[in-house]
Amino acid sequence: MADTKLITFKIRRYDPDKDTTPHWEEHKLNVPDGMTVLEALHEIKAEQAPTLAWRSSCRMGVCGSCGMFVNDLPMLACQTQVLHLGTDVVTVAPLPNYENVKDLVPNLEPLIEKHAAIKPFIIHTNSKEIEEPTGEFIQSVEQRDEYSQFTFCIKCGLCLAACPTVATDPLFLGPQALAQAYRYTVDSRDCGLKERLVAIDAFHGPYQCHMAGACSQACPKGVDPAFGIQLLKRTLVLDSIGFGKKESHVSKVMPLADVVAQIEEFAPPPRTVTK
Amino acid sequence: MRETRFWTWHLLAIPVILVLLGLHFAVQHYAPVFYGVSVEEARSFEAMIARGKDMTQFVLYILLLVAGLYHGLYGLRGIIRELPLSAALARAVDWGVFMVGVVIFLLGAYVTWWTFSF
Numbered sequence: 001m002a003d004t005k006l007i008t009f010k011i012r013r014y015d016p017d018k019d020t021t022p023h024w025e026e027h028k029l030n031v032p033d034g035m036t037v038l039e040a041l042h043e044i045k046a047e048q049a050p051t052l053a054w055r056s057s058c059r060m061g062v063c064g065s066c067g068m069f070v071n072d073l074p075m076l077a078c079q080t081q082v083l084h085l086g087t088d089v090v091t092v093a094p095l096p097n098y099e100n101v102k103d104l105v106p107n108l109e110p111l112i113e114k115h116a117a118i119k120p121f122i123i124h125t126n127s128k129e130i131e132e133p134t135g136e137f138i139q140s141v142e143q144r145d146e147y148s149q150f151t152f153c154i155k156c157g158l159c160l161a162a163c164p165t166v167a168t169d170p171l172f173l174g175p176q177a178l179a180q181a182y183r184y185t186v187d188s189r190d191c192g193l194k195e196r197l198v199a200i201d202a203f204h205g206p207y208q209c210h211m212a213g214a215c216s217q218a219c220p221k222g223v224d225p226a227f228g229i230q231l232l233k234r235t236l237v238l239d240s241i242g243f244g245k246k247e248s249h250v251s252k253v254m255p256l257a258d259v260v261a262q263i264e265e266f267a268p269p270p271r272t273v274t275k
Numbered sequence: 276m277r278e279t280r281f282w283t284w285h286l287l288a289i290p291v292i293l294v295l296l297g298l299h300f301a302v303q304h305y306a307p308v309f310y311g312v313s314v315e316e317a318r319s320f321e322a323m324i325a326r327g328k329d330m331t332q333f334v335l336y337i338l339l340l341v342a343g344l345y346h347g348l349y350g351l352r353g354i355i356r357e358l359p360l361s362a363a364l365a366r367a368v369d370w371g372v373f374m375v376g377v378v379i380f381l382l383g384a385y386v387t388w389w390t391f392s393f
Contacts, residue, residue: 169357203356203365207282236279 004030012093038077054104064156095161114177123192135253150183159215175215179228288346295339327390
């Protein structure tokens with residue numbers, strides 16, 4: 001059996017049906033090398049605290065469900081190895097800056113509402129083509145590189161939990177929504193800035209960012225939303241003085257037949273594995 | 276483009292303040308260095324009035340007043356509006372800060388005009 005270390009987990013518990021305020025509960029667990037906080041929680045739930053609640057799904061840092069406040073920092077429980085934290089006592093609490101639903105479950109509704117407010121989809125002038133596509137809007141590698149890193153966002157909400165501005169101003173759109181506003185606005189296929197202005201060109205928009213950079217530090221996917229906010233500011237200022245993108249840079253549609261032909265041209269050779 | 280414009284003006288006010296405040300310091304507080312006259316001489320009532328009657332000085336001081344007031348009050352509004360305020364209270368803060376700006380501007384402009392026309 002692999003070497004283990006006895007770790008004390010201080011878990012913040014809160015049941016709205018029973019408790020008036022949250023309280024801390026301690027659980028000891030022998031943690032082997034490689035065990036994640038999420039796996040530890042599963043073990044604690046199975047053996048010591050059957051009513052413990054949290055939210056998780058994929059266990060591989062893709063779904064963004066298991067955001068928690070581990071040792072006072074927002075992290076994905078499935079991506080955080082307990083022994084890598086380097087402490088004998090590990091505190092686990094729900095993400096701050098969100099309402100606490102139960103135990104380690106935060107209410108992520110504000111995150112989703114703010115995300116939806118910035119219209120996170122391609123808005124193209126050729127709405128007929130969007131509704132009934134006859135082909136594909138082709139984008140160069142350089143055009144894609146402009147927003148590429150922001151597409152890695154998994155909407156886990158860690159950035160909002162880390163944001164000091166959200167802590168004092170709950171109406172602040174926050175790093176997730178603002179970085180996504182930039183991601184779509186700068187997309188060469190998009191021309192929807194005007195429609196997004198209602199949400200982003202407001203007091204609680206990008207100008208409220210304190211530039212603490214905590215969001216970029218917290219992001220488990222390496223996205224830099226703080227940088228995205230600064231880029232969004234530049235985009236908005238340029239647009240306000242008449243140097244903004246007037247329409248989508250991609251107006252030509254490549255017919256589907258050509259797209260298929262191009263894919264076939266670069267397709268790998270057929271498999272030749274035999275028994 | 277409302278908030279973007281407010282914020283852009285806020286940033287543009289910075290170089291204006293730096294240049295005009297620099298000029299003010301050079302003329303008033305560093306006169307021995309730049310003009311070879313004593314500080315007492317540069318800050319005497321006669322010297323103040325003489326400068327105040329100059330059209331360029333008059334325009335630059337009004338400009339400094341506008342830039343300083345706008346930059347400062349926009350920042351103050353930002354700090355106050357970060358508090359959890361209701362929509363009505365937030366609007367009241369916006370108008371309140373605007374009115375304070377207008378009153379201080381009128382006062383400053385009056386003093387500058389009084390000196391200009393002394």
